[in-house]
Amino acid sequence: MRKIKEFLIEKLILICGLASIFFVGLIFIFLLKEGLAVFKSVSAFAFLGGSKWYPISEPPQLGILPLILGSLVVTVGAAIISIPIGVGCAVYIAEIAPLKIKEVLKAGIELLAAIPSVVLGFIGMITLVPLVKKVFHLPTGLTALSGSIMLAFMAMPTIVSIAEDALYSVPKNYKEGAFALGATHWQTIYRVILPAASRGILAAIMLGIGRVIGETMAVMMITGNAAVIPKSILVPVRTLTATIAAEMGEAVVGSEHYFALFAIGIVLFVISFAINVTADLCLHERI
Amino acid sequence: MVKISATKLNIWFGETSVLRNINIEIYANEILSIIGPSNSGKTTFLRMLNRLNDLTPSFKMQGEVMFEDTDIRKINVELLRKKIGMVFALPLPLPLSIFDNVAYGLRMHGERNRKRIREKVKQALTQGYLWDEVKDRLPESAFKLSGGQQQRLCIARTLAVEPDVILFDEPCSGLDPISTAKVEEAMLKLKKEYTIVLVTNNVKQAARVGDRTAFFLSGELVELDKTEKIFTAPSDRRTDDYIRGKFG
């Protein structure tokens, strides 16, 4: 009796162990199932390279290049802001901050990570957007720049915590060796610790960027959502994620528009998959 | 009567050979001491007997180990471990109360009758020379006991499931001399009912309690004989050197 019970439980454990693989597969299959249908009416090339996104015109024009570029501009902007600040903060926490301050800072970073993106979007709308509008004398503050700044804040917790882990796990004797040779603390950080932790920091940056690309609500609320190819960072843009979130509500199930939004989902899934696998390889070296 | 016998036993962890061609017979109701420097394979041998090595993924073995004329690989592993109990080098109470530590094994083997559990716990603690010290604090966490008490609790815990053989893996390495003496005293009493295999780093301990003594060196069994013989007239030069403290 006990044997049977344990046998069943252990099988259940195995099944649940495989659940993550199952769900990743399921997500991919269902995205493909709905998304590939769009390529009956538009070629993959025209879909990815088309510069016009008019999904509800007749016939619909489904080119997602403006959306890809929109995501790219916002992401690059966010990366430029968040990488130096995030890595700098990680170094400060891991190497310089006294123990008590360190705990406070880490708690602060966790706090930032916990704030829902819709709240950050809301705050951005109310504070950042008018500021950008005023500073740059723009007709609207809902721009790629506002999005980049807000997204940088969402990438930073990821970058800081993973980079801090990487810095922290650099063996102590590296540091002691450098000190013994008379290097200053900063020289040690710059020449010994940072290079030793470079893979982890790279992974941190990638995962931070992954978070930015996938971020939806805040972006939708503050980038203005204009599906045109961006010519500067001071114009409204529309990202891949925001397009799905904003339009799926109106798309008729089974319509070309609906399929196209799923196809965008495939693009996002593939990007995040690539980023996560690469970052994981950076952290664990071998597959 | 032969309780356990190992024949042509070879063990590897991954590519590393840990034991080579070990042949030992362990008799019922004796204390067999196993001595040898660290990394000589004596603990691996001990862990072989109740198949704790199976927990290490890289473990490989050749040869056979018989428990009462049955290959231990053919015995249900839980039953085998019930029959062959183990006391570890460091006192290792489970994170439970004193009472529950002793009752744990009973319960895991399906005993539900509270009265019987209470009786057996008392009996086991008495046999482990601990009852008088803990009878008023049974619900307390086992971690509140001193190191020596914890180790005797571990012995009592092993006794509670009524094993045939008890394996001691350097049971006194973390204990002070007085606690050590109490554990040794317990072992000598237990010998009447149980078969005991004692792995020890402490050569004098082997001399004090062992009926027979085996000397392991670098994964090989150098010599196995009556304890007096090993300590007075060993047939192998290396045994003599080790006992006299020339190495190890």
Next chain:
Amino acid sequence: MARNPYRSQKIAFFCLLLATLFIVVPVGMIVVVIIKKGIAGITWQFLTDVPRKGMRAGGIFPAIVGTVYLVTGAISFALPIGLFAAIYLSEYAKGNFLTRMIKLAIVNLAGVPSVVYGLFGLSLFVVFFKFGASILSGALTLGIMILPLIITASREALESVPASFREASLSLGASKWQTIRHIVLPNAVPGILTGTILGLGRAAGETAPILFTAAAFYLPRLPHSIFDQVMALPYHLYVISTQVPNVDEKIRYGTALVLVFLVLVMNLIAVVIRYQFRKKKKW
């Protein structure tokens, strides 16, 4: 002039401090602003009344209830699966290719954009299983989303239980499952709880996954069954800050405060549990 290493160190450390302040100060400001402006909107009526006048007045009670339902549903789906998956990884998995694949899948699951979860939930639960936009669909979608978080936290908790406890239990003849059930799990509870609560907080704050699977734009009543749509706090905040013009600032900040409060309280509880546990750890 030779570079003075101590001066460059001073400059560098100052820059690093600046970077840190760049993150921490805005975070503090965000929290302070939300609390300061939101507290004015919090009244008993705000918390217990339905939205009125096209969400320009009244309260947010249905959204609070909706979020509680969604989060409860998500956790009751994700916790058992996540816990068993963690047990598999920490107690059963061997260091082989399959294990590597499972770990990679978890990493990926954690990295899938939340809006893609929304799409997935829409196609699988809403359309394919015909659950419709409902609490059930939304909870399942959120559940899969927080699964990696729960697995990772539980696995860490299980693995932090010393191997020697397992050996001691096994050496008494307890079976593997008995050892897990009676020795490993009880000692991993605080860590599992921490992960669960963090998962709750995450599920409570996410909007994109419930956009097309559960959330109702405006539904001033409580749901009757798990096949009903619900309002949810994060979506409600999105709606009143972008879709409905002229909503009083007090209502918007009030909603933001309630949401942030919920999420932060859960995080705080998690931190406290972790701290208490570390303090009285027995080994």
